[in-house]
Amino acid sequence: MNAGIPDSHASIYYYDSDYPSPDGKFAENFDEVTTFQGLAFDLQRYLEIASKVNGPILELCCGTGRVAIALARNSHNVVAVDLSSGMLAQFCSALKSESPEVAERIALIEQDITTLSLSQRSFPLAILAFNSLLCITDFHAQCAALKSIANHMAPGGVLLIDVVNPLKLKLQGDSIPTPFFTRKNTHNGNTYTRFAMMGSIEVDQRQRLHGWYDEIDSEGVVRRTPYSLYWRPIFRFELDLMLQQAGFSIAKIEGGHQQEPFTAESPRMFIHARLNI
């Protein structure tokens, strides 16, 4: 889900099946792999933190609404921003199954967060969930995004950033693609298997994530769809400096979504950054 990819890209089409919510359309999609993916406990952590905050929440890179809808169901007002019209179209269709009260709590905005410009500029809490910062694949653009977010927050406001711990990544990449998981396609109920591999880390710290989807239709015919995208993993002290440059200080780093201490072995870096007063 990098800027500029078409709405028809497989990573957009399969998003809700690949990255399910606990109460998603097919309960079996929320399988044991979701823990490895970093999806098993993040929603409950966001709800816990949001419950201590007064005022609207800014969710950057909101995608199809996994986080924003959970927040709105729990009475929070959310301004949700993404640059992908394909992801936002799926967000809009998900909102049709929510109650009008939940839908009314969400304002959807199509914008690039590296040049974010909203009329509201004093959010007490902002969220960059699930590797979203890494989907911006250029160092300077990642810095610009953090600066733009800072410009929209109240002094002392908290920005939550959830990214993979790069110390756990295979920076040399994989030699062959392997089956990642088998799930139900949320659009049609067909079973599909995603085969995934990572390229080696490049000089600009980008890493290619690619593979293919094999979906079996009702006639038993297999349809193969390739995908390819990039992320730019960020190291802990690099992110610390990037945040300082944008006007934030790291208040806390956790190693997951259950308040685990951050160690070299942690799967995630869950960062609470506070905007300097």
Ligand SMILES: C[S@@+](CC[C@H](N)C(=O)[O-])C[C@H]1O[C@@H](n2cnc3c(N)ncnc32)[C@H](O)[C@@H]1O
């Ligand atoms: C990994 S998804 C996360 C979606 C959602 N927050 C979640 O937790 O399921 C990353 C999202 O970031 C969006 N994105 C990438 N670059 C962006 C940018 N520069 N501005 C706004 N959104 C961006 C993509 O369109 C995609 O929806």
